[in-house]
Amino acid sequence: AYQSSFNSRLGFAATAAAASPATEFPLQSTINVLVESRRSRVHPEPEGLESLPDKKARLLFASRQRRLPDCAGLLHAFADARLESISPPLPLRKRQQQQQKNSAVESVEQQRQRLLYQSRKRGMLENGLLLSCFADRHLPGMSPAQLDMYDAIINEPSNDWDIFYWLTGAKPLPSRYDNEVAKAMIEFVRNEDRESRIRNALLSAALATSRAAMSSWTHLGQASAVRIDEQLFAEYGFSVEQLMELAGLACAQAVHRAYPPASELDGSTSRPRVLICCGPGNNGGDGARFGYSPSVYYPKRTDKPLYRNLLKQCIGSGIPIVESHPTAATMAADYDIVVDALFGFSFKPPVRPEFEAVMSALSGASVPVVSIDVPSGWDVELGPVLETQSIQPDCLVSLTAPKMCAKHFTGRHHFLGGRFVPPELARSFSLNLPCYPGCEQIVSLNN
Numbered sequence: 265a266y267q268s269s270f271n272s273r274l275g276f277a278a279t280a281a282a283a284s285p286a287t288e289f290p291l292q293s294t295i296n297v298l299v300e301s302r303r304s305r306v307h308p309e310p311e312g313l314e315s316l317p318d319k320k321a322r323l324l325f326a327s328r329q330r331r332l333p334d335c336a337g338l339l340h341a342f343a344d345a346r347l348e349s350i351s352p353p354l355p356l357r358k359r360q361q362q363q364q365k366n367s368a369v370e371s372v373e374q375q376r377q378r379l380l381y382q383s384r385k386r387g388m389l390e391n392g393l394l395l396s397c398f399a400d401r402h403l404p405g406m407s408p409a410q411l412d413m414y415d416a417i418i419n420e421p422s423n424d425w426d427i428f429y430w431l432t433g434a435k436p437l438p439s440r441y442d443n444e445v446a447k448a449m450i451e452f453v454r455n456e457d458r459e460s461r462i463r464n465a466l467l468s469a470a471l472a473t474s475r476a477a478m479s480s481w482t483h484l485g486q487a488s489a490v491r492i493d494e495q496l497f498a499e500y501g502f503s504v505e506q507l508m509e510l511a512g513l514a515c516a517q518a519v520h521r522a523y524p525p526a527s528e529l530d531g532s533t534s535r536p537r538v539l540i541c542c543g544p545g546n547n548g549g550d551g552a553r554f555g556y557s558p559s560v561y562y563p564k565r566t567d568k569p570l571y572r573n574l575l576k577q578c579i580g581s582g583i584p585i586v587e588s589h590p591t592a593a594t595m596a597a598d599y600d601i602v603v604d605a606l607f608g609f610s611f612k613p614p615v616r617p618e619f620e621a622v623m624s625a626l627s628g629a630s631v632p633v634v635s636i637d638v639p640s641g642w643d644v645e646l647g648p649v650l651e652t653q654s655i656q657p658d659c660l661v662s663l664t665a666p667k668m669c670a671k672h673f674t675g676r677h678h679f680l681g682g683r684f685v686p687p688e689l690a691r692s693f694s695l696n697l698p699c700y701p702g703c704e705q706i707v708s709l710n711n
């Protein structure tokens with residue numbers, strides 16, 4: 265009964281066989297486990313819900329998962345022998361499914377994190393060992409195209425042994441996977457330096473490499489920043505108001521994270537006084553959306569409805585608008601934090617005379633300065649080129665992606681904000697950026 269119904273009703277047949285006390289089936293313990301597995305279900309699936317290949321795959325999987333070692337061994341051997349011709353249908357990779365649906369794809373960094381995880385969990389211990397050590401060393405430096413190659417090699421084959429045989433040279437590599445990443449993997453597995461690799465790469469090592477990956481986050485040049493901006497509007501239908509609102513919210517969260525009000529720490533009633541210096545462009549708009557306990561300094565007013573309305577909202581909300589040029593001394597005396605929202609990625613040095621006073625006040629400020637996107641006065645790509653007016657912010661909030669000048673940032677807090685970049689746009693610009701946690705608008709870029 266057991267054998268004849270194997271192809272269609274393995275579990276039920278096992279139940280029947282076990283129910284007969286006269287059964288002297290050599291795999292009695294096997295059957296008992298199957299019976300137990302059946303009984304533990306609330307009800308077997310109605311006929312037809314589970315396809316035959318799915319059922320075989322599930323049973324093969326279940327055979328390997330039994331807890332009692334003797335049963336697991338028997339079941340494994342049995343299932344291997346009986347099911348050897350069956351290739352378990354693996355779920356399609358998430359990305360393939362997403363591409364098929366023509367929907368958004370995961371970010372490069374999400375893909376890197378997933379591959380790091382998957383490299384440590386490739387079913388077979390041998391593959392876990394080889395892949396986790398390889399991933400530990402090479403994943404952080406892989407380009408998006410190389411990540412795709414690696415993704416295909418470790419996730420497409422349905423038989424883990426194939427991966428093992430290809431990498432160890434026991435079987436020739438199929439042409440589909442014959443690429444630079446596979447070659448690097450084969451080279452790594454050859455282990456000519458006789459490196460000791462007796463354990464899966466440790467989680468601490470994986471974390472360390474993901475920290476190393478932070479230093480490889482994308483840094484945009486001025487032209488790319490402008491092109492991304494244009495595409496967000498022209499191709500993805502965003503309005504400047506939307507993006508500015510989200511950027512402003514990110515800045516507010518960053519300031520709150522970096523300088524939490526004392527009231528939240530010790531219950532005191534004092535509120536941090538924040539001066540927000542707004543420039544004439546969108547960077548200034550990001551500053552104006554920020555909300556803490558602010559005063560706004562807005563020396564050069566832009567005559568566009570968006571800016572007029574932002575100013576109206578500040579005045580309507582009772583936020584003081586500071587008319588006189590703040591100096592380093594007044595900043596120290598009257599404020600706890602100064603937000604530098606003067607210039608963003610469209611800034612072209614040198615600073616024009618009308619902004620020199622506030623720039624030199626910001627450069628000499630003794631209170632923490634939070635720069636939005638680009639520290640004002642810095643060259644967007646080269647960084648602090650004008651030594652006489654170099655702001656040294658304590659906190660930098662990069663928007664969309666850090667600009668190249670952020671490599672010169674030495675302050676304590678670096679955040680990325682602007683959680684609005686569509687994954688496809690990120691991919692087309694090869695943006696390698698961290699994921700935003702939960703529903704946060706910012707992610708820390710600090711090592």
Ligand SMILES: NC(=O)C1=CN([C@@H]2O[C@H](COP(=O)(O)OP(=O)(O)OC[C@H]3O[C@@H](n4cnc5c(N)ncnc54)[C@H](OP(=O)(O)O)[C@@H]3O)[C@@H](O)[C@H]2O)[C@@H](O)CC1
Binds near residue numbers: 550606607638
């Ligand atoms: N997609 C994104 O990533 C998003 C970006 N966002 C934000 O927008 C920022 C970019 O905005 P933006 O293009 O308006 O440029 P930004 O630098 O703020 O101002 C240019 C103004 O400065 C002036 N100016 C220039 N050089 C000068 C000088 N030497 N001395 C004096 N003035 C000078 C220039 O004058 P003009 O040359 O036009 O006469 C113009 O008036 C970006 O960094 C980010 O913060 C978010 O809002 C949302 C999403």
